[in-house]
Amino acid sequence: MNKGFPEWIRQAWGAGPDFRNTRELIEDLGLHTVCQSARCPNRGQCWRRNTATFMILGDVCTRNCAYCAVRNGPPAPVQPDEPERVAEAVRRMRLKHAVVTSVTRDDLADGGASYFAQTIQAIRHASPGTVVEVLTPDFGGAVDAVSTVLQRVPDVFGHNVETVPRLYPSVRGSAADYARSLEVLKWAANFTPKPIVKSAFMVGHGESRQEVRETLEDLVAAGCVAVCIGQYLRPTPSQREVVEFVPPQQFEEYDEMARALGFEYVAAAPLVRSSYWADRLIAAPFAETPSPAVREV
């Protein structure tokens, strides 16, 4: 255990009836969440707020990134009723904003894109007013797979670059490619109808301020309008060590930097994760204009 956390790396342990209700609902429906698989420190807070980030396509990833606690190995077959179970959870939880992500499934012909599409559709039917945000893998750069997801009109399309390009080999491994991830984002930003395009990355891996700036510039150039920046936290001793705990003031600098570069939605703070407070980050446009969630699919 690391007893040396700075004071800003502190959250509430999951407790209380609201937390238990969320946990039991997820267990009852046999769902996976990235909250659990990634050992997210915010899940006590999020689950108490009756929200969670659903992880589809199982809980075993075909990639093995050095920062991630999600299990790696040969995945189990996809469960055909998983989209319906996710939708049922969204309905029961009365989520106004649902975030759906997945493990990477390089073993599937379309990388699992069709299951993202089915899940979006199922949520639309079960809970028509819900804003749907997807956070997808790179689908090996297959733009047809990206289009399969986008054709179901997610309100927010997210794909995370995770770190600055220099650190890709050591943080993400050889299976990931920074330029490919930017192409995925660019494809989404040029799609019609255009979703809100979002990305996220961690700091604390040893990147410089200049590298953070350049990554933000790349994301803006790719068409991203929303970005989340948070501190990397090592889930277990098996993952890569934290190089630096970036102080909150530096996150404020990154926040200002991102806004100055043109991002419309920015969340930058030590405990920010890509779907943390996702509903609040993206809430404004849906309060002012009819939600894309009601567009015809």
Add this chain to the structure above:
Amino acid sequence: MRYEVTLPSMGDDSDESAKVSFWLVKEGEIVMEGDDLIELTTDKAAFTVPSPKTGTLVARTVDEDDDIAAGDVICILEV
């Protein structure tokens, strides 16, 4: 009435364990429901554990640097 406060399960797939960093409440002190009782660390972060009830903390059952797991009794309240 004595009430055993246990460390709730976080719903992890794997073992849920943490190390006690320090207590935030002394024996004999009154705590309100929601007040933080104790700070723990896992591999990933530090956490505070809120009191599930209002009452008087009559006994701590874990000490600093103890490794504890979900379901373990951490203290006893008189409620």
